[in-house]
Amino acid sequence: MYRAIGIIVFLLIVISVLLATIALLVSRISLNRHVWLAGFFAGILDFFYMPLKYFFYKFSDPRILDKWMVSLKNISNRNSFKKTDRRMIIAPHCMRHIDCPASSKRTGIQCISCGKCVFTRLREDAPKYGYDLYIVTGSSFVKHIIKEKDYDAALLIACDYELNKVMMGLKGKKLITYGIPMLNDGCFNTEVEYENVIETLEMLVK
Structure with a gap:
């Protein structure tokens, strides 16, 4: 039973890291061009914001993360805003x-x-x-x-x-x-x- 729980936790961690990494990549790309599923990836970054913020504090500049996220949200909200x-x-x-x-x-x-x-x-x-x-x-x-x-x-x-x-x-x-x-x-x-x-x-x- 504990082994099964361990496997599930490990898979969840792997999936979370993978999703956050893809969302970061998409947000970076959004600075220069339109991206698909912007709202979905923005939601992922919102969910993982605190650990990602800590990561950027440690290894980069946290303002970069906010800049990428704002760009992604602008793309996601643009058409709805116009209405x-x-x-x-x-x-x-x-x-x-x-x-x-x-x-x-x-x-x-x-x-x-x-x-x-x-x-x-x-x-x-x-x-x-x-x-x-x-x-x-x-x-x-x-x-x-x-x-x-x-x-x-x-x-x-x-x-x-x-x-x-x-x-x-x-x-x-x-x-x-x-x-x-x-x-x-x-x-x-x-x-x-x-x-x-x-x-x-x-x-x-x-």
Whole structure:
């Protein structure tokens, strides 16, 4: 009996390692081209995220794992996102100017279009494409946003780690997500390639 259990456990470990390895390979390929079964492989990486994260900490850069996973999820969610109606953009406060005069409330920073940072442009462009804009100082603000309005899609702007984190957090909230990675990480003076933002808005038009 114990021998049979040992064989089953061994087979499960082998299958798990094989699936995770294939999912990692597919996620890496997804950076450059479309891949099949993106949602299936994204689910595998979500399931094995913690041990994979530890592995990347030990032997590589964990940001690489998040980047690959975001790419895979974007491919998986792209067509579903295009079918949505009630959309929002969630962006991090670290992209605002260090002397930002805007105040904050439960749903984030209240941009006043002072012209000091990219949010002046984004606040103007977001409604043109059917989005509400939220500038948040942490993932906890997203909970308040979801409660305030009934959205079915969220376009996220953040570093790869935060993108992946929020995508996993919203997975069970009936929200379709799509991520735009920033050019750099950090707590302030971060940037996003605005041309990439506009291209994404154009691509996701219903």
